[in-house]
Amino acid sequence: MIGQIIQFTIDALSLGSLYALMALGLVIVYGILKLVNFAYGELIMVTGYTLFLLSGSPLPWIVMAGCGILMAVFFGILTELIAFRPVRAKSVTAVLITSFAFSTLLQNAALLFISPRSRQVPLPDLFTQSVELAGVIIPLRNIITIIFAVVLLILFALLLKKTVLGIALRAAASEFRMARMLGVPANLVISLAFAISGFFAGVVGILWLGRIGVVLPTIGLEPLLIAFIATVIGGMRSLQGAVLGGYLLAFIDISLNYTLPQDLLQFRDAFTFSFVILLLVLKPEGLIKGPATGQRT
Amino acid sequence: MLKIDNLGVKYGAVSGVKKIDLLVNQGELVALLGANGAGKSTTLLAVAGALKCDQGSIVFNGQDITLYPPEKTIRMGIAMVPETRDVFPDLTTHENLKLGAFIRSRDKVGIEQDLEKMYGLFPILKDRVNQSAGTLSGGEQQQLVIARALMSRPKLLLLDEPSLGLAPAIVDHIFELILHLKNQGLTILLVEQNAVKALQLADRAYVLSLGTVATAGPAKDIASNSDLASIYFGN
Numbered sequence: 001m002i003g004q005i006i007q008f009t010i011d012a013l014s015l016g017s018l019y020a021l022m023a024l025g026l027v028i029v030y031g032i033l034k035l036v037n038f039a040y041g042e043l044i045m046v047t048g049y050t051l052f053l054l055s056g057s058p059l060p061w062i063v064m065a066g067c068g069i070l071m072a073v074f075f076g077i078l079t080e081l082i083a084f085r086p087v088r089a090k091s092v093t094a095v096l097i098t099s100f101a102f103s104t105l106l107q108n109a110a111l112l113f114i115s116p117r118s119r120q121v122p123l124p125d126l127f128t129q130s131v132e133l134a135g136v137i138i139p140l141r142n143i144i145t146i147i148f149a150v151v152l153l154i155l156f157a158l159l160l161k162k163t164v165l166g167i168a169l170r171a172a173a174s175e176f177r178m179a180r181m182l183g184v185p186a187n188l189v190i191s192l193a194f195a196i197s198g199f200f201a202g203v204v205g206i207l208w209l210g211r212i213g214v215v216l217p218t219i220g221l222e223p224l225l226i227a228f229i230a231t232v233i234g235g236m237r238s239l240q241g242a243v244l245g246g247y248l249l250a251f252i253d254i255s256l257n258y259t260l261p262q263d264l265l266q267f268r269d270a271f272t273f274s275f276v277i278l279l280l281v282l283k284p285e286g287l288i289k290g291p292a293t294g295q296r297t
Numbered sequence: 298m299l300k301i302d303n304l305g306v307k308y309g310a311v312s313g314v315k316k317i318d319l320l321v322n323q324g325e326l327v328a329l330l331g332a333n334g335a336g337k338s339t340t341l342l343a344v345a346g347a348l349k350c351d352q353g354s355i356v357f358n359g360q361d362i363t364l365y366p367p368e369k370t371i372r373m374g375i376a377m378v379p380e381t382r383d384v385f386p387d388l389t390t391h392e393n394l395k396l397g398a399f400i401r402s403r404d405k406v407g408i409e410q411d412l413e414k415m416y417g418l419f420p421i422l423k424d425r426v427n428q429s430a431g432t433l434s435g436g437e438q439q440q441l442v443i444a445r446a447l448m449s450r451p452k453l454l455l456l457d458e459p460s461l462g463l464a465p466a467i468v469d470h471i472f473e474l475i476l477h478l479k480n481q482g483l484t485i486l487l488v489e490q491n492a493v494k495a496l497q498l499a500d501r502a503y504v505l506s507l508g509t510v511a512t513a514g515p516a517k518d519i520a521s522n523s524d525l526a527s528i529y530f531g532n
Contacts, residue, residue: 164402167392171385178383181345183371183400183449 003136012254013247014142017149018207020246022223023230024156025200027242030231031173032193033088035095039079039103040227041220043072043198047205048215049110051121061124069202075106076198077191084190103220110217118214127210141210152203153243156196160239169193173237233279235286244287249276298323298484299344299453303353305508306336306343313339315508316353321453326475326485328495328516331505337488338380340505341455344486345377346370357453372400374452380461380488384438384445386431390422393430393441397448408448415444418474436467443474454478456487460494472498496520 029037047068054064083102087094127141160166172179172189180186201223208223209215226249234245252275256268264271280286299321306314314336321327329337342348344355346367354363357373365373385393394415398408416423419440425433430441439459446454456475460468472494479485479498489495496502499516512519 164395164399167388167396168399171388171392171396174385174387175383177347177367178379178385179396180367181347181371181377181379182396182445183368184396185368186366 003134006134007136007138008254008258010138010142010146011257012251014145015254016247016250017145018204018211018246019226019230019250020243021149021152021200021204021207022227023234023242023246024153024239025197025204026224026227027231027234027236027239028200029193029197030236031239032169032176032190033084033095035084035092035099036228037079037084037194037197038096038099038224039083039106040197040201041222041224042103042106043075043079043201043220044205044208044223045106045110045215045217045220046075047072047202048121048209048219049114049119051206051209052114052119052215055120055122061122064122065206068206069199072202072205073195073198076194076201079198080191080194084194085187088190107217107220114217116217118216120213121209121215123210123213141207144210145207148203148207152200165192229273229276231286233276233286235288238286238288241286241288248287252276298325298358299486300356301340301344301353302356304340304343304350304355305352306339306348307351308339312351312508313348314343317505317508317510319503319510321484321486324482324484325500326479326487326498328492328499328502329486329488329505330492330495330502330519331511334507335505336508337505338457339508341377341457341486341488342379344370345375345455347377371449371451374450375455376446376449376451376453377455378442378446378457378459380457382435382438382442384430384433384441387429389427389429390425390433390441391427393445394422394448397445400449411448411450415447418477419444436463436470439463439467439471440474443471447478452484454483454485456485458488458490460489460491468494493520 026037026040029035050068050071051064054067057064079099079102083098084095087098126144130137130139131143132138160170168179168184169189169192172184176186179189204223230245230249231242232245233248234243235241249272252272253268256271257265260268260271299319301317301319304314304317305312317336317340319340329340331337339348343350346362346365346369350363354361356362357375360373362370362373385396388396394412395408398404398411401407421437422441422444425437430438433441443456443459459471459475463471468491475485475487476498487495487499496516496519501514502516502519503510504512504519
C-alpha cells in the first residue's frame with residue numbers, strides 16, 4: 001500500500017513537473033504578447049532532431065543535450081524574428097497565421113530532410129535505470145524530472161523576483177506601454193520571453209524524449225496541447241497558474257491511469273477533458289486570475 | 298527646452314491633435330488646459346513617444362525627437378506620469394520604484410539613495426513597500442507613479458491629470474508636491490482638469506480646444522482674463 005502511494009506520488013509529480021515546464025514556456029510568451037505561439041511544440045521537435053543528428057558524434061551525451069536546448073532557444077528567438085516581429089503591430093489574425101505557418105514549415109522541413117518515420121535519439125543509461133523504493137520500482141528518469149523541474153522553477157522565480165530584467169519582464173506582462181515609457185526596450189523583452197520559452201521547451205524536450213525515446217515530425221503536437229490546456233485551467237495571465245495547471249492536469253491523468261478499468265483506458269483523454277470542462281464551468285477565469293489587464297501589445 | 302511645432306496626431310481617421318505649437322523653457326511649469334477631447338493627453342503621449350505623430354516636430358534640448366519610441370525619449374530625460382497611472386499591479390511598491398530607474402540600472406548606489414529620497418518625499422509609500430501596487434488606494438498609486446517617474450532623474454516631467462479621481466485632501470497634497478518639485482528646479486508640463494489650482498502653480502498656460510491652441514500666455518493673465526467655464530465648455 002505504502003509502495004503504491006509512493007509510486008502514485010512520483011508518477012503524478014514527475015508528469016506534473018513536465019506539464020508545468022511545458023505550460024510555463026507557453027505562458028511566458030502569452031503573458032507579454034497576449035498571443036499563443038503555435039510553433040511552441042516544434043521547439044521540442046528541434047531539440048529531438050538535434051539529439052538525433054548528433055547521435056553519431058563522439059560528444060558526451062550531456063553536451064548533446066546542451067546543444068539540443070540551445071537549438072530550442074535559438075529557434076525560439078527565430079520564431080519571434082520571423083513569425084511575430086514583422087506582423088506584431090498589425091493584427092492578431094496575422095500573427096496567429098504566421099505562427100501556424102512557421103510551425104508547419106518546421107514540421108515539413110523535418111519530414112523532407114530527415115524522415116516521416118520516428119527516429120531513435122541517444123539517451124544515457126540513467127534514463128532507463130530504475131530504483132526500488134518500498135517494494136516498488138521507480139524509473140530514475142521520473143526522479144530526475146522532478147528534481148530538474150523544482151530547481152528550474154526556483155531559479156526562474158528568483159530571476160523574475162530579484163533581477164532588474166525579471167522585474168521588467170513581469171512589468172511588461174501587465175502594462176506593456178508603461179514599461180516602455182520607463183525605458184524597457186520592447187524588442188528586448190519580447191526576445192527574452194521567446195528565449196526563455198525556447199529554453200523551457202528544450203528542457204521539456206530532453207525529458208519528454210527520455211520518456212518516449214524517439215523523435216518524429218509531429219512530436220510537438222501533444223506537448224503544445226497539454227501546455228495550452230494547463231495554462232487555460234491554471235489561468236492564462238499568471239505564471240503560477242500555469243505551473244499549478246500543469247500539476248493538476250498530470251494529477252488527473254495519473255489518477256485516471258490508476259483507477260480506470262483496462263478497456264476504458266484508451267478513452268482516458270475524454271475523461272480528462274470532461275474534468276477540464278467541469279473546472280472551467282466552475283472557474284471560467286482559470287484557477288489563478290492574475291492582474292486584471294489584458295491589453296494586447 | 299521643449300519645442301513643439303505644428304503637431305498633429307491621428308487616432309485612425311480621427312485627429313486627436315490637429316495643430317499645436319508649444320514651448321516649455323528650462324525650469325518652467327507649464328499648464329495645459331482644456332475640455333475633454335481637446336488633445337491634452339494626446340500631446341503628452343506624443344512627446345513621450347507613445348503615440349506616433351502624423352505631422353509637425355518635437356524638439357527637446359535641441360534634438361529632434363519626433364520619431365523617437367518611448368524607450369528612447371525616457372533616455373533623453375523625459376518622464377511620463379500617464380492619466381491612467383499604470384502602476385504595475387502585481388509588482389510591489391518597491392519593485393515599481395526600482396523599475397522607474399531602469400535606464401540607469403548600473404548606478405546601484407544612486408538608485409538606493411533615490412529610493413530613500415522617494416520614501417522621504419512620499420512617506421505613505423514606505424508603509425506600502427512590499428505590498429503589491431494593485432492593492433494601493435488611488436492617491437497612493439498616484440504618488441507611486443510620480444515617485445516612479447522621478448526615479449529616472451528626468452529633466453522634463455510630463456504629468457497627466459495627477460488629481461483625477463482623488464479626494465480633496467489628497468489633491469492638495471499632490472499639488473504641494475508638484476510645487477515642491479518645481480521649486481527644486483524640475484521642468485514640468487502639467488495637464489489638469491482642475492484649472493484653478495493648476496493656474497496657481499503654473500508660470501504659463503496653454504488652453505487647447507479641439508486639437509488646437511485656443512489661448513496661451515502667463516498663467517496669471519489666463520486666470521484673470523479668461524472665463525474658465527468657457528475654456529471647458531467652449532464659447
